Every structure is written in C-alpha cells, then in structure tokens.
Amino acid sequence: MEPAPLVLLHAFPFDSRMWDGVRDLLKPITPDQRGADRSPDLVAVADDVLRLLDERGVERAVLGGCSMGGYVAMAVLRRDPSRVAGLVLADTRAGADTDEARANRLAMAARVEAEGLGWVPDTVVSGLLGPAPDEAVVGRVRELILDQDPAEVVWAQRAMAARPDSADVLAEVDVPALVLVGEHDALTPPALARELAGMLRQGEYVELPGVGHLTPLEAPDAFAAAVLDWRRRAGV
Structure with missing residues (x-):
C-alpha cells in the first residue's frame, strides 16, 4: 500500500516557502493558509485543507503543521478527523491563548494594520530562532516575513487569538502522531x-x-529525517 500523502501547514508569519528545505526528502503538499477575506477563524483555512484533499482525490493524509500550522491541523481534526491518517505537530501547543497572549496578538494586528510589516522582523526574529542561528537562516526568515500581505498577518493573529483549546480533540485522536x-x-x-x-x-x-x-527552517535535514524515520516505523 502506498503511504498517505503528507500535508504540511506553515507557521506564522510565513507561507509555504518555509518548507522549501524539506521538499526533496518529504515530498509534501504545502498549501498557503490565507483567510483575509473571511472572518478571523482558523476553521476557514481548515476547510480549505479539506477541500484541497477532495480536489486531489486524497481520502486520508498525514497532516503536519508548525506553530500556527499545528493550530490549523487541530482545526481540521475538529472538522473531520476521519481524513487524518497521522499527525506531525512541530513547535505548537494544544491550549488556547492566555489573556495576555491574546492581547499581544491583537495589539500586533492593530499595529500591522496601522504601520505595515517593516517593524515586525526586528521584533520577532530573535524569539523565533535558536541561540546561534545561521545568518542565512536569519536573512531568509526576515525576507519571508517582509514578503507577506499585511492583511493576512492581521487576519492570522486575530484568528489565532480566537482559537479554542484543542486538548479534548487531541485526546480522541487514535492515529500515529509525532511531536517535534x-x-x-x-x-x-x-x-x-x-x-x-x-x-x-x-x-x-x-x-x-x-x-x-x-x-523546519533552522534544521531542515534533521526535521525531515525525524519525520521519515517516524513514518517508516509508524507505517503511515
């Protein structure tokens, strides 16, 4: 039997190019999560993922996400867990935002709405990367952030701020799962x-x-190797 396709969902504030370093090894499907023309709810992009599977004739997929992508994966589980053959959750969490985190997201959204994205890399990059990041990685992260549509950044922050706790959803999932x-x-x-x-x-x-x-951006080879090894052992 052919292994299930792997769908990888990107982090905030990026797009599917964040997966470029793992494409050769993992051969993933990598949609861009876009929702600025809709109300701020991650269910909107979860439904997009399910439509993409339908369009490609994919009955079940291994669903992976980094950070916000993990939240979208959990929203897919909330919508239709039968479509998920396995999970890869990278650098993400099950819980909803605390009041402080929610307020910070909404404040960032308001500032991006007012000022654009020029200030964002200097504010967030150091907190996203490890203690001794490669300069090429730093440059790529900054480039990807500045290349985003400000309206999408605003939408994503507001949608993440509104997301529910997903611990109950994850507790019901009985498929192989890798947490990285x-x-x-x-x-x-x-x-x-x-x-x-x-x-x-x-x-x-x-x-x-x-x-x-x-x-996936800082250590793409190690990330891909871990996913491949897990898929082989888990049989998904």
Whole structure:
C-alpha cells in the first residue's frame, strides 16, 4: 500500500516557502493558509485543507503543521478527523491563548494594520530562532516575513487569538502522531511539547538540538529525517 500523502501547514508569519528545505526528502503538499477575506477563524483555512484533499482525490493524509500550522491541523481534526491518517505537530501547543497572549496578538494586528510589516522582523526574529542561528537562516526568515500581505498577518493573529483549546480533540485522536520541538524553542518549549505528546494516544516526542521555534527552517535535514524515520516505523 502506498503511504498517505503528507500535508504540511506553515507557521506564522510565513507561507509555504518555509518548507522549501524539506521538499526533496518529504515530498509534501504545502498549501498557503490565507483567510483575509473571511472572518478571523482558523476553521476557514481548515476547510480549505479539506477541500484541497477532495480536489486531489486524497481520502486520508498525514497532516503536519508548525506553530500556527499545528493550530490549523487541530482545526481540521475538529472538522473531520476521519481524513487524518497521522499527525506531525512541530513547535505548537494544544491550549488556547492566555489573556495576555491574546492581547499581544491583537495589539500586533492593530499595529500591522496601522504601520505595515517593516517593524515586525526586528521584533520577532530573535524569539523565533535558536541561540546561534545561521545568518542565512536569519536573512531568509526576515525576507519571508517582509514578503507577506499585511492583511493576512492581521487576519492570522486575530484568528489565532480566537482559537479554542484543542486538548479534548487531541485526546480522541487514535492515529500515529509525532511531536517535534526545538531544544531552544522559547514560544512552545520542550516541556510543553512533551505535555502535548502525552495527550495523544500514539504520541511520540522528538527534540531537535540547537534550534528554536522554526525547526523546519533552522534544521531542515534533521526535521525531515525525524519525520521519515517516524513514518517508516509508524507505517503511515
């Protein structure tokens, strides 16, 4: 039997190009998550993912996401878990935002609406990467952020701020699941990732050394190798 297709959902504030470093090894489907013409709810892009599977004739897929992409994967599970053959959750969390985190998201959305994206890289890049990032990676992260549509950045922040807690959804999922996290992830640290893996009936935990919140960008070869090894062992 052919393995299920792998769908990878990108982090915020990026697009599907964040997966370029893993394409050759993983051969993923990588949609762009776009919703600025709709109300701020991640269900909108979750439904887009399900439509994409329908268009491609894919009955079930291994669904992966990094950071916001993980939230979208959880929204897909909320909509139709029967379409998910396996999960890859990288540098993400199950919980809804705290009041403080929600307020910070909404403040950032308002500032981007007023001022554009020029200030964003200087504010967020250091918190996204590990302690000694490669300069080429730093440059690529900055480039990808500045290349986004400000309206999409605003929409994504507001949609993430409104997302529900997904612990109940994950507890019901009975498919192979891989939880990946960077050793130095300051936003969704290893302790939180281990907790996430523990929510899943078939959860495995992998920590990638030396990197932060953007494991597929910082360590694409290690990320791809971990996913390939897990898929081989899990049979998905």
